[in-house]
Amino acid sequence: MRIRTAQPDDAPAVVALRSVVYPYLVRGVESTRKMIAEPPPEEEWTAFVAEVDGRVVGWVSAEQIGTTSVANVGGINLLHVHPEHRRRGIGSGLLAAATDYLRPLGIRRVRATAQPEALPFARRHGYEPSREVRYSALDLNPAPALPDPPPGVRLHPIADLDPRLLYAADVASAVDEPGDVPVDSKSYESWRYDVWDNLGLDRRASIAAEVDGEVVAFSLVKRDGDRMWSDYTGSVPTYRGRGLARLAKTAALHRAAANGVRIAYTSNDEANAPMLAINVRLGYRPVAAEWSCLADLT
Incomplete structure (x- = not known):
């Protein structure tokens, strides 16, 4: 398993992975490619992928949240791992990479997201549930x-x-x-x-x-x-x-x-x-x- 910074050419594999874990999220290959190649302004955005045998099996993005007046707040977004590769430390590795990226930016408070079955994982890493979101x-x-x-x-x-x-x-x-x-x-x-x-x-x-x-x-x-x-x-x-x-x-x-x-x-x-x-x-x-x-x- 290898964790590295995401590259624009990862976009097709990232979208394919997302369709397995989050079939209700809609973001196409080209918009994903652009996001990786030209990150959002004012947000210090980056993303990481996890590879196993050259195949993308995990993703996470991290950012300084730039749309709020609250200082030193960051986001760790859409951390997900392919179901066939879970419980092998990949999620923890992606979370560590995102956290290590945010610390030098002066981030003190982090918002992340978790599906209900991932809440035990979130709590083990110091995250407490805050707000529930409904997808329809x-x-x-x-x-x-x-x-x-x-x-x-x-x-x-x-x-x-x-x-x-x-x-x-x-x-x-x-x-x-x-x-x-x-x-x-x-x-x-x-x-x-x-x-x-x-x-x-x-x-x-x-x-x-x-x-x-x-x-x-x-x-x-x-x-x-x-x-x-x-x-x-x-x-x-x-x-x-x-x-x-x-x-x-x-x-x-x-x-x-x-x-x-x-x-x-x-x-x-x-x-x-x-x-x-x-x-x-x-x-x-x-x-x-x-x-x-x-x-x-x-």
């Missing part, structure tokens, strides 16, 4: 019926928008998003990398609701073949309670289905009752759970 799926045959927008509200594919309008709505809607740290310091450059310039973003299926020239709600679609990920759906606080987030998401699902998407996935913090209620009304069904876990680096 929706069969788009047929897509949810599309209602007419209310008076004064116009729906647009985000391809027709100035991206800064969408960025402003994203920032406003994310301020009170449930999580371990607030998302209150997202720069335009970081947002553009993660959202607008993401190779998986379907700008024709992603929908924004506009009122008087302002984006007040939106739903983003990231796609890989006939699968999609509802990356983020939100509305600005002053327009909540009017059904606009559900309208935008319904329109996005409708457009995606019309262009060949057969199944949609999404995730939500279990404390995010409004978004969970929207998904239930749209017909999403739970398919998996995950926990965020926190630890202090000493």
Whole structure:
């Protein structure tokens, strides 16, 4: 077994591994390749793979979280090992590599993620469960019926928008998003990398609701073949309670289905009752759970 820094050419093997462990996550080969080759700005991002006999059997990424005002917080993301190679120290080795990377950056608090069956592993390494996340799926045959927008509200594919309008709505809607740290310091450059310039973003299926020239709600679609990920759906606080987030998401699902998407996935913090209620009304069904876990680096 060998652990090394991930390289762009690892992308096909990484995506294949992810499809085994996380079949409900949607990120294609080219977007994974770009992430490895051109890491997110302002986040000191890196990733490691574990190889056995030249085959990629494990993955983890590590970063300084750059979207929050909280100092010295890092993330260890999607640590996973192929089921046939577990209980051989590979997960511990990947975790050690990620931790050793974060320490010199001054990281003192780390957020990681774990599937429920991996919580004993997390606790053995000093991580305590913090928040539960629900993963859900929706069969788009047929897509949810599309209602007419209310008076004064116009729906647009985000391809027709100035991206800064969408960025402003994203920032406003994310301020009170449930999580371990607030998302209150997202720069335009970081947002553009993660959202607008993401190779998986379907700008024709992603929908924004506009009122008087302002984006007040939106739903983003990231796609890989006939699968999609509802990356983020939100509305600005002053327009909540009017059904606009559900309208935008319904329109996005409708457009995606019309262009060949057969199944949609999404995730939500279990404390995010409004978004969970929207998904239930749209017909999403739970398919998996995950926990965020926190630890202090000493």
